[in-house]
Amino acid sequence: MLTLPTLAKVSNPAKTEVDVINVSNAVQSEITVVNLIDLPMSNPDYFPLLLANQILGGGSESRLFMNLREKHGFTYGAYSSTGAGRFQSKFSANAAVRNEKVDSAVVEFLKEINTIRTAKVSAEELQNAKNLYNGSFALGLENPARIAGFASSILINDLPKDFYRTYLQKLNAVTADDILRVAKKYYNHDNTRVVIVGKTEAFIPGLKKAGFTVNQFDSYATPVTAAATTSTATTKAAKDVIASYIAAIGGEAAIKKITSLQQNGEMDMEGNKLTVTMKNMAPNSNSMEISMMGQTAMKQVFNGTTGYAMQMGQKKELTGDDLTEKKEEKGLVSQLYYATDGWKVESAGTAKVGTADAYKLAITSPSGKKKTEYYDVKTGLLLKDEKTVTKGTVEISQSTEYGDYK
Template sequence: MKMKLIISIIMITISSQFNLAQLDRTKIPAPSEAPAVSFPDYDLVTMKNGMRVILVKDDELPTISISFLIDREPQLEGEFAGSIGIMGQLLRNGTKTRTKDKLDEEIDLIGGRISSFSTNVSASGLAKYTEKLFELTSDIILNPAFPQDELDKVKEQAISGLKYRKTDPNSIVSILRQKVLYGSNHPYGEFETEESISKITQQKCFELYNSLFKPNQAMIAVVGDFDKKKILNLLEKYFGSWKKGQIPEPKFAAPQIPSQTNVAMVDRPSSVQSVIRVSQVVDLKRNSPDVMPVSIMNTILGGGIFRLFINLREKHSYTYGAYSSMGPDDLIGNFTASTSVRNEVTDSALSQIFYELNRIRDEKVESKELEMAKNYVSGSFVQSLERAESIADYAIEIERYNLPKDYYKTYLKRIYNVSADDVQRVAKQYLKPNQMTIALVGSAAEVKEKLAKFGPITMYDEDANIIVEKPLSEIKLTADELLAKFVEVSGGAEKLNSVKDRTVELSGLVQNINLKVKVVNKAPAKLYLEIDFGGMFTQKIGYDGVKGWAVSPQGTMDIEGSNLSDLKTQALINFYLQYKDFSIKANIAGIKTIKEKDYYEVVFEADTTNKWTEYFGKDDFLKFRQIKSAESPAGKVEQTTDYLDYKDYGGILYPAKQVQSVMGQLIDLKVDKLEVNTGVDDAIFVKPVK
């Protein structure tokens, strides 16, 4: 169980001039009238099967871009959450006439690119290969095979990503915000789980495809150097036989704005910072005249280096960045302000976010700030027009959302026409500072009490399930009594005390590198760790009872400070029998539900720099999880270890599997060998001579 330092070691290792003399820079140049954008005209053709075709001729370069879209509303996936995304990804992974390798080969041969997603397929290449590109694209869209071997690979990748999601605070807060804001019975509020991904079959992929892919619900935009007649002939040749059909109409309730601001929190006991999202749903349709004023308003608030950024970073030094997003959505949109801040300023940062939300509603923006935001939005739009894919997307948007034909030709003019009054009006109309949802991942012990002033607090687990917090009255034993029970179920004090030395060999995989790990403990408190990185190099660390050291390809170094304090506790061969002898305090902070099972939450404190949290089963008393922080070159990082699959090793229970996560990496380690009382030589713990 002395594996806390291994992760830190692994992750640290892996790891022309212009004359401006006559300009008065104190005066803002008077804005000139906004120019029209040179947005190309396009032809719209509807095929007999109902597929809408958008043709945008652009012969500036000898290239062509194809953008295909299924125009449908989001679907609730229920127990198969994630299946539509996997189905879309698999379109590109093999057809009834071509394997994935064959597709890759033919696409590479023409220097093209084709990618597929849940509702769209995009392709691009040289104009001279236009027909070949249509042939390949239509094969992917019309003849999917959903090969079992490719499905298995994609599912495995998805499950691996889900495991990472549970350890990454930004991913956790994103899921939490999504579920609390929309509800689990809304397409935007459901998300895939390991269980739902595991249920996806080849048959399910075919069912979804046959239900959701219909030509009368499809749009295809072609941008580039082409002959219109030839393109129409190719479309008829490759898509003309595709039969019409109806896509099921989804039914779900619209999410509601809460009556008051509320806080949804996931506790990460060893987090040194809080990851924050302040959100609300917004009813703003794509064809609303308020879209542009809202875009300018949000830009001023937090769409770039504007108010939130200036306030939280430059003025208060709370964070490296603070931003906001807000946009239209024909189903339901949302506003979100986001940042990450130190624990001690979490409530202060939230207060400043709400200050800025109220300020943009209550005060009219100054002309300088308004012009800066307009320039920012204008520049981003003009730059996007350099990409053929963007032209295709914009043309599709015009038809999909029934926008005026000159919508993008007059885009800059509409930016120019947004006034300070418009900004304040839409801020008052759409922003509801008193009805926000605060989603936050951080240390409850450090920040929860300070959050109560913002609204009622509900605790969630890392899967965004509500935690029914158990009253402290349910705790019928002390931390010392709990740890004594853990000792008892692990083999008993007498058996554990008989262990004078222990050697554990483990193996695992990280970033496709095979790890071999050796952990040696000797009574009362000596430690040796050795990590072999796939035979490329070896790293060692030791503690002789007084001094700590590490050897790496960079040389030999002493371990000091908080890392030495941590090393001392790891060196204890029977920590749960020895912790009191080393003045380590333990207290039960509460009872927490993890994966539908109750655990005692125990906080350990060796000194002011060395605190961590562990979880023990309420029923079986076995240690399940440890969460702590460690120093790294990137600063403090949180690392989590789950202890699984306890097995009997000579009368002592020991976890045969340990799943560790830190710095965005997951490492599964399994015990290959465990030996005790082999007479380990003390020399192994001594710092090597340089």
């Protein structure tokens, strides 16, 4: 007989709470509505919950998907999952949502969860869910590994030996009343957790306006107080912030004497060590090379006018936005040129970077590319920059933090 350890049960919150973690350069926010459940697979509620989950968020025809994507356009997809087994598990519903629509998306998530808890599903929804499971179960029997998985599941979850022999019989016996009963029992509404990871400044005001109490945490789940996330420093003119930075790193005259700069680094990717070499030469020529085991994996070169990128032996000329961005880079310290050539620098208030108070500047390049820079109030030094780059149709958020100045 297989003996598994006994773990203490963890409680759900007494009242629904919204817990947020800030990722200041996030383009989208990840929303997860989650509550813990206790559902052994031997429990008769197991089969009704399989179908309840399918109807609520099991696929592209589910209620969450049709609401958040098809009706409102908040996300590319919204789904749910319901765990089961010997140990405490969870029900969760999730989606990646545009920052400015987080508050509305949370309302819709809770609305759909509450609806399936309080009103019977239609006969059509129930039959469609059953049809999907009947078909996938039959197809799965063609895979020997699936059958072996059934055997191990019976052992691990202490199931009757005929559990999978009677699987479809029990599934097809589920009624709309069963769905309503288990949804109300296992899918929490008034005592659930809504966890959101994203750009908090973009959605916290909306959540509070919608009536939610918001708890803030750092990336290690340590509570963050409002004072820790809000800078008390007085705003400073953007040109003065830049001037302080230039002075802090040695002054304009000293910087202009620098004609070249080389940076060397290493990084690990899937267990492989990559060597990175970046070279810059005044006024705006640069190159970057990434190599592995002495062989060049990727290289990019710009001579001030034209350039190319080479990867896996394939060479491609820089064009479009990539070329424009390179041409806009001036000098080895770009801040020296923020007052020229159509650059726009605006104060965006103050913020916290770690424990440091920082001036926040919104930077717009001549071509309209935007980024945000944070400068230490005390030292004037650059602490962090954030920007979003587009590769094809994909937007990628990039954040770089600076420290250990010497």
